[in-house]
Amino acid sequence: xxxxxxxxxxxxxxxxxxxxxxxxxxxxxxxxxxxxxxxxxxxxxxxxxxxxxxxxxxxxxxxxxxxxxxxxxxxxxxxxxxxxxxxxxxxxxxxxxxxxxxxxxxxxxxxxxxxxxxxxxxxxxxxxxxxxxxxxxxxxxxxxxxxxxxxxxxxxxxxxxxxxxxxxxxxxxxxxxxxxxxxxxxxxxxxxxxxxxxxxxxxxxxxxxxxxxxxxxxxxxxxxxxxxxxxxxxxxxxxxxxxxxxx
Amino acid sequence: xxxxxxxxxxxxxxxxxxxxxxxxxxxxxxxxxxxxxxxxxxxxxxxxxxxxxxxxxxxxxxxxxxxxxxxxxxxxxxxxxxxxxxxxxxxxxxxxxxxxxxxxxxxxxxxxxxxxxxxxxxxxxxxxxxxxxxxxxxxxxxxxxxxxxxxxxxxxxxxxxxxxxxxxxxxxxxxxxxxxxxxxxxxxxxxxxxxxxxxxxxxxxxxxxxxxxx
Numbered sequence: 001x002x003x004x005x006x007x008x009x010x011x012x013x014x015x016x017x018x019x020x021x022x023x024x025x026x027x028x029x030x031x032x033x034x035x036x037x038x039x040x041x042x043x044x045x046x047x048x049x050x051x052x053x054x055x056x057x058x059x060x061x062x063x064x065x066x067x068x069x070x071x072x073x074x075x076x077x078x079x080x081x082x083x084x085x086x087x088x089x090x091x092x093x094x095x096x097x098x099x100x101x102x103x104x105x106x107x108x109x110x111x112x113x114x115x116x117x118x119x120x121x122x123x124x125x126x127x128x129x130x131x132x133x134x135x136x137x138x139x140x141x142x143x144x145x146x147x148x149x150x151x152x153x154x155x156x157x158x159x160x161x162x163x164x165x166x167x168x169x170x171x172x173x174x175x176x177x178x179x180x181x182x183x184x185x186x187x188x189x190x191x192x193x194x195x196x197x198x199x200x201x202x203x204x205x206x207x208x209x210x211x212x213x214x215x216x217x218x219x220x221x222x223x224x225x226x227x228x229x230x231x232x233x234x235x236x237x238x239x240x241x242x243x244x245x246x247x
Numbered sequence: 248x249x250x251x252x253x254x255x256x257x258x259x260x261x262x263x264x265x266x267x268x269x270x271x272x273x274x275x276x277x278x279x280x281x282x283x284x285x286x287x288x289x290x291x292x293x294x295x296x297x298x299x300x301x302x303x304x305x306x307x308x309x310x311x312x313x314x315x316x317x318x319x320x321x322x323x324x325x326x327x328x329x330x331x332x333x334x335x336x337x338x339x340x341x342x343x344x345x346x347x348x349x350x351x352x353x354x355x356x357x358x359x360x361x362x363x364x365x366x367x368x369x370x371x372x373x374x375x376x377x378x379x380x381x382x383x384x385x386x387x388x389x390x391x392x393x394x395x396x397x398x399x400x401x402x403x404x405x406x407x408x409x410x411x412x413x414x415x416x417x418x419x420x421x422x423x424x425x426x427x428x429x430x431x432x433x434x435x436x437x438x439x440x441x442x443x444x445x446x447x448x449x450x451x452x453x454x455x456x457x458x459x460x461x
Binding site: 005006010011014015018022025026029030033036037040044062068162163164165166167168170204205218219 | 281282283284285288312313314315316317318322325329332333336337339340341343350351354400401405410418432435436
């Protein structure tokens with residue numbers, strides 16, 4: 001049965017029309033909503049940084065951020081300095097938390113010296129150094145905010161991911177995994193070693209804080225390896241700065 | 248059901264059991280394996296698919312007389328992709344927390360073959376109201392299986408339901424764990440999802456012999 005929708009000319013016109021309509025619709029939606037989305041992302045970064053240094057509303061077993069309404073105020077209160085480390089130069093920049101780590105990683109690859117943001121927070125008389133890092137999980141990007149003391153002993157972490165498997169790799173942002181990192185030393189006998197996400201390390205309760213290992217999540221081997229690799233390669237870049245803190 | 252005629256009601260109830268998209272039509276298996284390691288993810292995915300399939304079926308049904316048959320598959324794909332992306336953008340702008348929970352599922356929804364399957368098999372040949380009911384019915388049928396599989400996998404794999412421990416604490420050895428029970432780590436791996444779906448199919452066909460193919 002030949003009808004008008006079978007004609008080539010109609011098909012081509014329909015395809016062009018559809019592309020234009022859908023393209024315009026998506027472009028409009030994306031640009032119209034962009035300010036809201038950017039604002040949400042900005043607040044999320046503040047929440048994540050605060051979470052890592054222990055400013056959060058965690059209940060017994062779940063990870064909870066401070067509310068988005070309180071985030072800007074608390075961020076101002078607890079984050080004393082925002083540093084940008086570039087080679088040996090260290091500058092202060094109160095927008096440093098907006099630095100796109102992904103972009104900086106790409107810059108480093110093409111030979112431009114990378115900007116390393118580091119946030120200095122203070123809470124209850126303790127100083128926290130919080131570094132944003134980024135790596136690869138199984139399916140997509142994973143990233144983290146790691147709060148350390150001046151000796152690179154982890155004081156708190158926040159992990160997140162773009163698309164890890166629900167119930168397995170996605171659990172890196174759950175407290176049972178993140179809390180294991182607290183107290184772990186990134187160094188081994190004074191030399192930077194990182195923290196491995198280990199299977200069968202005979203320490204499921206994570207009592208041994210100096211073994212540079214935390215217990216892995218069953219069924220999430222590659223995500224766990226990604227976490228370990230990210231910590232090792234990214235935090236290593238901060239070692240020279242931490243060396244200067246000793247003097 | 249006073250609101251729906253008997254035929255319309257069947258559009259909703261059939262896919263729940265005797266024409267279930269997963270166990271009978273064997274569609275949408277990949278997402279059923281991927282995200283059923285926990286109950287919450289199963290539920291979120293079920294709700295998302297109900298939403299997308301309900302609306303998508305209506306859109307395709309309204310367009311059914313103007314879609315050129317030669318490129319109908321790609322047109323269907325564009326409709327579902329556009330729909331999912333717009334919903335994702337709106338959620339990101341106004342319900343950011345929720346959008347983060349859903350982000351993993353966006354890609355899975357677009358490629359879910361139940362959606363393309365219903366567009367192709369039903370919406371292209373039926374009116375918007377019937378298509379809407381068909382979409383809701385099939386998504387519900389899909390969701391029911393997801394939730395059943397998610398329930399068993401989370402219960403036996405992690406000893407929790409919706410993340411809440413129900414069998415005691417496996418590390419402190421309380422509750423069932425005190426008498427030697429152990430979580431079955433294999434339950435949270437995708438192969439076990441396939442086996443659980445297989446068991447559901449088996450039980451369903453044992454109960455209704457008419458469903459057994461030669």
